[in-house]
Amino acid sequence: MTLEQRILDELATGKWHTLGYLSEALQVPHRDIEREVQTMRLAGHPLVTGPDGVHLSHDPAEVRATAMKLRNRALTQMVTAKALDDTADRLEAAPLTLFGRAA
Numbered sequence: 001m002t003l004e005q006r007i008l009d010e011l012a013t014g015k016w017h018t019l020g021y022l023s024e025a026l027q028v029p030h031r032d033i034e035r036e037v038q039t040m041r042l043a044g045h046p047l048v049t050g051p052d053g054v055h056l057s058h059d060p061a062e063v064r065a066t067a068m069k070l071r072n073r074a075l076t077q078m079v080t081a082k083a084l085d086d087t088a089d090r091l092e093a094a095p096l097t098l099f100g101r102a103a
Contacts, residue, residue: 003028003036008045008056016052 001009006026010017019037023030037054041047048057048066057063 003032004040004043007033007036007040011047011054011056014055016050016055018053021053 003026007022010022010025017025019030019033022028022033026033037047046057046063047054048062049069050066057066
């Protein structure tokens with residue numbers, strides 16, 4: 001049985017499950033569960049997340065709310081990446097020395 005099917009079987013109850021629970025229950029590394037949930041979403045499975053974990057939803061509003069949360073998180077990550085690029089630019093322009101920034 002594929003990991004996808006195993007996850008769907010766990011979520012078929014309609015209950016919320018944390019990724020940690022799924023990892024433990026399916027005896028699969030946590031990162032593999034995260035990756036598979038992402039793959040399943042890309043394949044069209046309506047997996048939503050919230051404070052209680054992940055579950056299989058049939059409510060379009062709930063699916064849209066998760067999409068909005070993911071979109072907002074992506075925007076925040078882009079802003080953070082830009083700030084790090086700006087920091088790298090400043091470091092290249094004036095490297096940090098033992099006595100502060102080089103002139």
